[in-house]
Amino acid sequence: MSLLLSFGVLVLGFHHLQSIPDSWSQHYVFVKFGKEHTLECPLQGEGISWICPHNARSICSKASTRQKTLHLPNLSHKKSGLYTCTNALHQSYSTYLLIDEGQDLLNISCTSDSYTSSVLHCSMDKPFTGPSLLRVRSYSSNMTQEGKEMKIPQDENQNFLFDIQLPNSCPSEELMDPIQMSVEVMSSHEYTSRDLTFYRRDIVVPKTPxxxxxxxxxxxxxxxxxxxxxxxxxxxxxxxxxxxxxxxxxxxxxxxxxxxxxxxxxxxxxxxxxxxxxxxxxxxxxxxxx
Missing domain, CATH: 2.60.40.10 (Immunoglobulins)
Structure with a gap:
């Protein structure tokens, strides 16, 4: 697939968390559990080789790992983790292999202080059992707000609170203009996402008189x-x-x-x-x- 030429985060599944990247990659694809996929190394030159996660070492032990492509059949949690390709010039490029678990894991609710507020206050049940990354984007009237990235800590709190800035909009027109929000959460082995659409009138919790x-x-x-x-x-x-x-x-x-x-x-x-x-x-x- 052409998307893999730039190799970011490839998404696959639920497993005990180890570590997470510092920020989201610009390029990544999602793969469902049990499906197959082919990673393609974007590096030039000779001597291409692959380094696989500990639980997938048998894949990298085959002669096929000397190619620019690495075929991964029947993807599972054990095959998730960090894959790295290298060349003879000692250049390297890495990608995370994660499993896309769909939207059912994300339980999110948001409120607004008013019809004129530019901030949403949101609460989310943590979908994973360890540290993870959250990325949120909001949309309105064909305008996209820049995504906001946050780290979700590993602690005893099952609920994570965050605010998101909304695109500018005229308050008198809000009834005709729904707010759309895209939410993604990833760890070193897992990924889930959800798209939300709502009207301001349905989520306003006014401030006190x-x-x-x-x-x-x-x-x-x-x-x-x-x-x-x-x-x-x-x-x-x-x-x-x-x-x-x-x-x-x-x-x-x-x-x-x-x-x-x-x-x-x-x-x-x-x-x-x-x-x-x-x-x-x-x-x-x-x-x-x-």
Whole structure:
């Protein structure tokens, strides 16, 4: 295959992790478990030879390893690892052989602070049991954001948190323009990927309403500071009021005030008025003096 002429990371499978490269290669291909593939050495000159991973030494012991191509039949986890070709000039070129495990391993969720935020906050279940590399790209309106690379450490946390920058977009047009994201994770022996598509309206978790006050028998608050276009993004508010007789009342309103007497504590949160998105966090509990 012509893609192998530039030899980057060739992708294949699940195995105990050893080490990972420092960054993603510019060129790589994916091969499913049990399939065959042929590596091609891009080096020029005589004396081509191959160095194979420990579990695949029998492949490199054959006379065929003196050729510029190395045929790998029935690919398995044991054949994953680092393959290197060399020539008589002592030049070398290496590629990782990994198994593509598909999309089922990646469980990812993302949220946005607002409709105008340029950052997504994402959470991902770690697909592998050791250190790995994560690469994320976002797309919108035919614009591609540069990929972001991160190392996923080997620790007790099963969840990995990361942020991704979004391409610039007009907030008033977001309903017509879905966000697309490409996520890839690799280790020294494994690879998995997933493509995501979603609308901002479905993942917005607003920030908390601000400036909650109680004056002259009236509770008042203001929009979160991220809403510079309130006409585009009207909010529904929910407040919980504890009265001095310990009665608790929950009220939903589109207004930014609510009349009440004998109030003891107040909390307020918000969400999109027209789309049943997630609620914001509650505002800090306001204790009202008697």
């Amino acid at each position: 601000e400036n909650v006050t109680f004056t002259k028998e009236k509770i008042m608050w203001s929009n979160p500071s991220w809403t510079p276009y309130p006409s585009f993004f009207p909010l529904l508010f929910e407040l919980t009021v504890r009265y001095r007789n310990n009665t608790i009342v929950t009220k939903r309103t589109e207004e930014q005030n609510y009349s009440a007497k004998d109030v003891q504590t107040i909390r307020v949160r918000c969400r999109d008025l027209y789309n049943p998105s997630s609620w914001s966090p509650w505002s800090p509990r306001l204790n009202v003096r008697a």
